[in-house]
Amino acid sequence: MSAPVLDPAVALRDAGLRVTDSRVAVLGALAVRPHASADAVFAEVAPTLPRASRQSVYNALSDFVDAGIVRRIEPAGQSMLFELRVDDNHHHLICTGCGVVKDVDCAVGAAPCLHPSDDHGFQIAAAEVTYWGVCAACAASAD
Numbered sequence: 159m160s161a162p163v164l165d166p167a168v169a170l171r172d173a174g175l176r177v178t179d180s181r182v183a184v185l186g187a188l189a190v191r192p193h194a195s196a197d198a199v200f201a202e203v204a205p206t207l208p209r210a211s212r213q214s215v216y217n218a219l220s221d222f223v224d225a226g227i228v229r230r231i232e233p234a235g236q237s238m239l240f241e242l243r244v245d246d247n248h249h250h251l252i253c254t255g256c257g258v259v260k261d262v263d264c265a266v267g268a269a270p271c272l273h274p275s276d277d278h279g280f281q282i283a284a285a286e287v288t289y290w291g292v293c294a295a296c297a298a299s300a301d
């Protein structure tokens with residue numbers, strides 16, 4: 159297993175973004191907390207960067223999404239979540255009890271869900287599948 163090691167400064171430069179303390183901290187926060195909301199990222203960043211404002215964290219996240227180095231998922235009725243795993247079109251399992259989010263690969267091939275049975279002439283750029291349910295821990299505690 160060789161998970162790519164993220165060097166925030168390199169990732170920022172590769173994306174054509176200026177390297178700033180808050181951007182580096184935001185990327186670092188997402189590396190340890192995938193599927194974090196903007197508020198959760200801010201909470202992660204705040205102790206090391208006391209002068210970082212909530213707005214600067216939000217701005218960094220939106221710059222990253224625009225630059226394609228961070229993926230934003232928007233589960234219905236929940237806050238937007240951010241993660242570093244981009245470009246593989248993976249799906250998510252979300253617990254309706256505790257809100258835990260798990261990555262799920264496409265069932266077959268690289269990105270079969272990019273090919274709907276009828277694309278109505280669209281050029282499909284992304285497909286999002288969210289499986290809603292109750293996680294094992296929540297199911298166990300409900301008994």
Ligand SMILES: [Zn+2]
Binds near residue numbers: 254257258292293295
């Ligand atoms: Zn749960």
Ligand SMILES: [Zn+2]
Binds near residue numbers: 193261
């Ligand atoms: Zn994910």
